[in-house]
Amino acid sequence: MTQAKKAGASESRLTWIVNPSDLNRHGTLFGGQLLALADRVAAMAALRHSRLDTVTVSIDKVDFVAPVRHGYILDMTARVHFTARTSMEIYVEAIAEEPRTGKRELVCEAFFSFVAVDEKGKPIPIPPVELETERDKRLNKEAKARYDARKAGRAQTRTAREAKSD
Numbered sequence: 660m661t662q663a664k665k666a667g668a669s670e671s672r673l674t675w676i677v678n679p680s681d682l683n684r685h686g687t688l689f690g691g692q693l694l695a696l697a698d699r700v701a702a703m704a705a706l707r708h709s710r711l712d713t714v715t716v717s718i719d720k721v722d723f724v725a726p727v728r729h730g731y732i733l734d735m736t737a738r739v740h741f742t743a744r745t746s747m748e749i750y751v752e753a754i755a756e757e758p759r760t761g762k763r764e765l766v767c768e769a770f771f772s773f774v775a776v777d778e779k780g781k782p783i784p785i786p787p788v789e790l791e792t793e794r795d796k797r798l799n800k801e802a803k804a805r806y807d808a809r810k811a812g813r814a815q816t817r818t819a820r821e822a823k824s825d
């Protein structure tokens with residue numbers, strides 16, 4: 660097994676200012692745009708953790724907590740808190756800052772799963788993550804339950820697909 664890597668070593672950040680092209684017709688940030696940014700910052704953490712090519716394989720429990728308005732500054736952070744053999748789960752948090760007052764609030768959080776792949780797109784092993792903080796440890800426990808549920812869900816979908824093609 661490859662050597663464990665500290666969660667903090669691959670923590671990644673991305674900052675974005677919300678421009679008119681990012682807005683929906685209510686004048687707030689598109690959820691899809693926020694998700695794309697979250698995927699991007701999560702990809703940075705996945706790459707830094709594994710130092711391999713990685714692909715997004717699922718997104719769990721996305722919560723849009725508060726609207727983000729024109730001119731707000733978004734600070735996104737991604738951190739690996741769970742690894743299995745070839746996959747990892749990454750927590751992404753988005754904080755929006757009101758530009759005039761500097762008031763900051765959590766606007767979105769989500770859990771991304773990435774898989775490391777070789778040049779043929781086949782999953783390959785990644786280093787285990789070394790948990791550093793109490794939050795890493797709590798998220799790691801919850802992630803194992805999500806990992807098991809996703810696995811069971813995929814098996815169920817497969818069974819349903821097979822039954823349909825009988």
Ligand SMILES: CC(C)(COP(=O)(O)OP(=O)(O)OC[C@H]1O[C@@H](n2cnc3c(N)ncnc32)[C@H](O)[C@@H]1OP(=O)(O)O)[C@@H](O)C(=O)NCCC(=O)NCCS
Nearest residue numbers: 714715716717743744745746747772774776780781782809
């Ligand atoms: C990622 C991918 C290579 C996995 O292939 P696969 O044949 O399902 O591989 P396996 O069943 O052997 O699973 C490999 C790992 O992926 C994980 N995995 C597979 N499907 C998953 C899903 N839907 N959600 C979370 N993890 C998943 C498995 O748990 C396993 O992890 P582990 O080795 O840590 O236990 C394949 O699903 C793929 O290429 N998906 C498209 C990815 C992509 O293009 N993303 C960009 C979207 S635009």
